Amino acid sequence: MYNLNGNVALITGVSHEKGIGAAICHKLASNGADIFFSHWGSDSNWVKEFEGRIREYGVRCGSLEIDLADPGTPVNILEAVTAEMGLPAILVNNAAHSFRDGYMNLDAKTLDDHYAVNMRATFLLSVEFARRFRQTPIPAGRIINLTSGQALGPMPGELAYAATKGAISAFTLSLSVELAPLGITVNAVNPGPTDTGWMNEVIKKEILPKFPFGRIGMPEDAARLVAFLASEEAEWITGQVLNSEGGFLRG
Template identity: 65%
Template sequence: MESKRQVPNNIALVTGASSPRDIGTAICRKFASQGLSIFFTYWKADPAWIEEFQQTITNMGVRCESLEIDLSNPNAAYEILDSVETKVRFPSILINNAAHSKSDGYLHLDAQTLDHHYAVNMRSTFLLCVEFARRFEKSDLDTGRIINLTSGQDLGPMPGELAYAATKGAISAFTRSLSQELAPLGITVNAVNPGPTDSTWMTDEIREQLLPKFPMGRIGLPEDVAQTIAFLASEEAKWITGQIINSEGGFIRG
C-alpha cells in the first residue's frame, strides 16, 4: 500500500478532469490515494464515465464531488468555489489544470480565438486563484496550496499556437507575483510545466515525432505530472513558492 504524505488539509479542488486520460484525472487519483477528498470540474464529458470515475474515487475511501462548468463563463470561479463549499467544504488545495487550446498561427489568429483562450487559460485561472485566497483568509485554515499548470512557453517557441502560448505563458508571470502577495497568508503558489504529455491530445503521429526528443526513452504520462503536483501540495514542499517547475523528463526542444 502506498504511504500517505502529510498534506495541509484533506480536500483538493482540481479543474479539468473530463476523460480517463486527462492530467486532471490522474491528479484526482493521486490525491485520493493519499486520503484527500476530491472536488473536480469537467466540461462536455461522458456522463456515464463521470459517474464511474466518481465511484472509483469514492471506493478509495474518500469523498468525491464534481461540477460540470464552462470555464469561459465570467462567473465560473465563484460558482466553482460556492459549489465545493456547499457540497464538501472549503479546500486547502487548488489545482488549475483545465485549459483551452486551438491551433492558430499568424494567418489564422483573430480576436475570437484570443478571447476564447484568454477566458479559460487566464481569466478563470486568475479569478480562481484570487477568490480562493480571499475565502481562505476567512477560513480556519493556516496552510494552503495553489498549483497552476503551464506548458513551457518560457523555454522555447510554439509555432502555430500563438494564443495558447501567450495565455499559458501569462500564468507563469501571474504565479510568481501572486506568490509574493499570498505568502503572508500561508499559501504557496507554484506552477508546473509537465512538457509534452501523452494525454487526450496526442496522436500516434505526434508520439512518433516526439519520442526521439525524450532521452529517457518514453513520453511523459499524466501520472508523472500528478506525482510532481502531489509533492508541491505536500507538507514537505511548504518552503517552495513562486516557482515554475519544469518537469519534462529531459525533453529536448528544437
Template identity: 60%
Template sequence: MTQVQRKAALVTGASDSRDIGTAICRQLASQGFDVFFTHWKADQKWIGILQRELEGSGVRCEGVEMDLSEADAAVQLLNTAQSSIGIPVVLVNNAAHSVRDGYENLDATILDEHYQVNMRTTFLLSVEFARRLKEAGMQGGRIINLTSGQDLGPMPGELAYAATKGAITAFMKTLSAELAHEDITVNAVNPGPTDSTWMDEGIREHLLPKFPMGRIGQPTDAAKLIGFLASEEAGWITGQVIHSEGGFLRG
C-alpha cells in the same frame, strides 16, 4: 500544511480517463484529499465511474460540468465545491483552452476564448480561493497551475495559447509574494509533452526520440509532482515553475 478535519482539493479539467486532470484527482485522493473536480463535455457514465473509484479510497468525491469561460465561473465553482466537500485547501488550475492559430488566423475571438479560460478564470479562482481561506482562518493552502513550457522555446501555431499560458507564470510569481505571509504557496508545473488525449501514434513517433529517458511523459508523472506540491513537505516552495519534462529535447 495546517491540519483540518478533512482535507479538500479542487481540480479543474478532469474530463477523460487519459487526461492529466484525472491523474491529479487520483493522486490527491490517494493522499487523503476529498476531491471536487470540473469536467466539460465528458461521458457522464465515465464521470460516475471515476467518482466511485475515488470514493473507494475512502475520500469524498464530486464532479460538476462547468463552462470555465463564463465570467462568474470562479465564484460559482468555489460555492459549489464548498457546499459539497468544504473549503478547499488545494487548488489545481489544470483546465485549459487550446486551438491552433498562427499569425494568419489569430483574431479577437480566438484571443478572447483563450483569455477567458486560461487567464480570467485561473486568476479569479486563485484569488477567491485565497480570500476564502483567509476568511475561514485557515492557513497552509496550495495553488498549483499547469503551464506548457512556453518560456523555454517557441510554440508555432499556438500564439494565443502560449501568450495566455505565459501570463499564468507572470501572475503566479506576483501572487506567490502576496500570499506568502498567509502561508499559501503558489507554484506552476510544466509537464512537457504528455501522452494524454491530444496524442496520436504519429505524434508519439515524432516525439519519442526527443525523450532521452526512452519514453514519453505520462499523466501520472505530472500528478505525482503535483501531489508533492500539495503536501506539507512542499511548504517551503513557492513562486516557482517546475519543468518536469523527463529531459525533453527541443529543436
C-alpha cells in the same frame, strides 16, 4: 505517500480518463485528499464512474459541470465545493483551452476564447480561493497552476495558447508574494509533452527520440509532482515554475 488527510482539493478541467486532471485526482485521493473536480462536455456516465473510482480510496468525491469561460464560474464553483465538502485547501488550475491558429488565422475571437479559460478563469479562481481562505482556520493552502513551458521554446501555430498560458507563469510569481503571509504557496507545473490521448503514432515516433529516458511523458508524472507541491513537505516552495519534462530536448 504524502499525508493529505482532511484536505479538500479542487481540480479544474477533469474531462476524461487519460487526462492530467484525472491522474491528479487519483494521486491526491490516494494520499487522503477529498476530491472535487470540474468538467465540461464530459459524458455523464463517465463522470459518475470516475467519482466512484475516486471514492474507492476512502475519500469523498464530488463534481460540477461548469463552463470556465463564464466570468461567474470562480464564485460558483467555490460555492459548490464549500457547500458539499467545506472550503478547499488545495486548488489545481488544470483546465485549458487550446486551438491551433498561426499568424494567418489569429483573430479576436480566438484570443478571447483562450483568454477566458487560460487566464481569466485561472486568475479569478485563484484570488477568490485566497479571499475565502483568509477567513478560515486552515493553516496552509496550495495553489498549483498547470502551464506548458512557453519560456523554454517557441510554439509556432499556437500563438494564443502560448501567450495565455505563458501569462500564468508571471501571475504565479507575483501572486505567490501576496499570498505567502496567508500561508498559501503558489506554484506552476510544466509537464512537457504528455500522452493524454491526443498523440497519434506519427507524433509519438517524432518526439520519442527527444526524451532521454526513452519514453514519452505520462499524466502520472505530472500528478506525482502536484501531490508533492500540495503536501507539507513543499511548504517552503513558492513562486516557482517547475519544468517536469523528463529532460525533453528541444530544437
